[in-house]
Each structure stands twice: as C-alpha cells, then as structure tokens.
Amino acid sequence: MSEANKANTVAFHKKAVFEGDVENAFRIYAGAPYRQHNPLIEDGMEGLRKFVAWMRANHPDAHGEIKRVLADGDYVILHSQWRGLTDSARGEAVVDIYRLEDGKVVEHWDVIQPIPETAANKNTMF
Template identity: 40%
Template sequence: MSRQDNKKNAIEFYKMAYEGNPQKATELYVGAQYIQHNPSVGDGKEAFIAYFEDLAKNYPRKSIEFVRAIAEGDLVALHTHQVWPDANKEYVTMDFFRFDEQGKIIEHWDAIQQVPPTSANNNTMF
C-alpha cells in the first residue's frame, strides 16, 4: 500500500467511526491487532467500537472536518476540527495511525484540545 492509500484509509476509517459506524470501520480498515494509546479508550478493536458507539449515542450531532493529513512511512497524521453542538464544545485533534504491511491500521495515538473562547493571537487552531 502507498502512503496516499494509507492517508485516504485513515481518513475514511476515522470518518466512518466518528459518524457512527465503528464496527464497519474496524472491519474495513483495522488489522489483526489494534493498539490504543488514548487513555480514555480501552485497548483493542472491541473497546474502540464501544467507545465510538457511545459517542454516537450521546453526541449525535457532532461533526468532523479533516484539515490536514500527512503520511510518512507507515504513519499517517490527521489534524481535525470537531464541533460538538450537544456539548457546546469544539475540539482540535492530532491523531497518528500506524499501518501494517497490508495497509491496515494497527496502532493509534492522539492529542485533543478544546478550542478556547479567546486566544492570545489572531491565528486559528486550524
């Protein structure tokens, strides 16, 4: 698989899971193992699915915009803007996915920050 394929697949995986179908996302895009580094999500596919099913149930109107995607070697980095109207919050995220030789996601790291109401500069977080 090429870096471009990995980039496309990382976006499709995240979008599908985020929009409420994490089961299908893992079937299509995740390898035999799934190592999770986010301390709020359990390790493995089933924990990932449960987490995103819970998000879909509790925050049905959330949306995601993929601002940047960068691929290097077996890694893909995604920079996203998330809007959660049900919680009256916005987030900026940086997600990193590691792919195996078959082009399947096998590891994930992320950093999440709430967009503050004011900023010390005039630049956006996106």
C-alpha cells in the same frame, strides 16, 4: 505507500468514528492487533465500538471535519475540528495519529485541545 496509507486511514476514521460503522471499518481497513493509546478506549474493535456508541449516545450532535492529512511512512496524522463534544460553540482541535502495517490501521493516539475564545495571536487553530 504514503498516499495509500492516507486514503485508508481517512476511510477508516470516517467510517468508524464519523459514521459509527466500526465493524465494517475494521473489516476493511484495520489489522490485528489494534492498539489504542487513548486512555478512555480499550484495545481492539470492541473498545472503539463501545467508545463510539458512548459518544453517539452522550453527544448525538458531535461531528468532526478533517482539515488536513499528513503522512510519514507508516504514520498518518489527521488534524480535525470537532463540534458538539462539549458545550463550547468553538469546538475542539483534534490530532489523531495512526500507525499502519501493510496498509492496515493497527495503532492510534490522539490529542484534543479546546479552541479558546481568545488567543495571543491572530492565527487560527487550523
């Protein structure tokens, strides 16, 4: 089940967030109700649709790249690098956590961290 959940979550995220096709992402990959834990986004398809439209209007060059996908049962975690959300050329490290029911995305959390210019170690954010 974890591999199917990973595939469905990646497809949902790419279609809704990266491509902006929220309606089809929900039609194909999401269940109801869809709960959102990002305080800037309302619950449901309409909340994500409005947020993605705002992001595209205000940050038209923003784009993300999924670096890794992890799954534990009904939870799937995407670790991504975003560029264009802010003025930082380094971008942001983003972790999206999704919960699925019966293979459908029904809940979302995220954490966003700016990638610093310097670090106390030689490791990267990815």
